[in-house]
Amino acid sequence: MRIVRYAVGGVRHYGEFEAGDARIARCEGDLFTGLAPTGHVDEVGDVVILPPLERPRVFGFAYNYASHVDETDRDVPEVPVCFMKPSTAVIGPGEAIVYPTDGELIHFEGELVVVIGKEARHVKPSEAQQYILGYTCGNDVSDRIVQRKESAFGTLLIGKGQDTFAPLGPVIATGLDPSGLSLTTRVNGTVKQSASTADLLLAVPDIVSYLSRHLTLLPGDAIMTGTPSGVGPILPGDEIEVEIEGIGVLRNPVVAESL
16 A cells, blocks of 8 residues: 545545555545545545654664765764654655755755554564554755764754654555665755665664664654765755655755744
C-alpha cells in the first residue's frame, strides 16, 4: 500500500493512492491497527495532502553513509550518532521550508525514513521488520552554522530542529525491502544526491534494533536513516525534491521567514 494522509473540507482522512496517483481510495480505521476502504474515492485535486504522520517523534542518524562521512572529512563513528527533531519541525508535501531570518548556511539532506508500527523494545535485527509499518521520504534540513557550534559542545537541537526542518511524505509505503532503494535529491530540478540505501553503514534492521535497545519505540515514530553525499545549500525560491524508489517524490519550496 501507499498510504496517504489528507484533508477534505478540513476533515482528515487516511487513504490509498490508486494507480496514477490521481485518485485516493478513502479508508476508515486506524493506521496502526488496520485500514479498510470505505468505498468513497477522492480526487487528488480536491484534497490537501498532509504529513503522513501527525506530530511524530523524529529520530535521526548522522554519518550513516560512508560517502557523506567522506565529504564532511570525518572518521566513521565508533557508535551510531543519533539526534531528535521536535514534532513541530514536521511539514508535509508542498509545505514551505522556512529559511530563518538569521540563517547563513541551510542545507538539504534527502533520507529514507522508517515509520514504526508498534511498540518496540529490545528488538533483534532479525525481528525488526515486524515492528515497521512502512517507509516515507524525508528531508533533514539543517542549519550548518548553528549545528557546528552546538556539536562542538556535544549537543544538537536548534541546528536540526527548527520549525519546518523535517519535511516528510508524500506517503507511507508498506511492503518495501529497504535494503536497496534508489534515493535521489534534486534542487530546482538538478540532481544533487543519487545513491542507494544498500550503502547505509547501519542498515534499517540494525537501526531499529539499536534504538529499541536503549529506549522504547512507539507507533508513529519516524526514523531518518541518514543522508548520502551531495548535501548542499538551499535558498528562498528554491524547490527541493526527495525521490525514493517505491515511495514517490517529496517536494517542498523554500521561503524566507516573515516576522
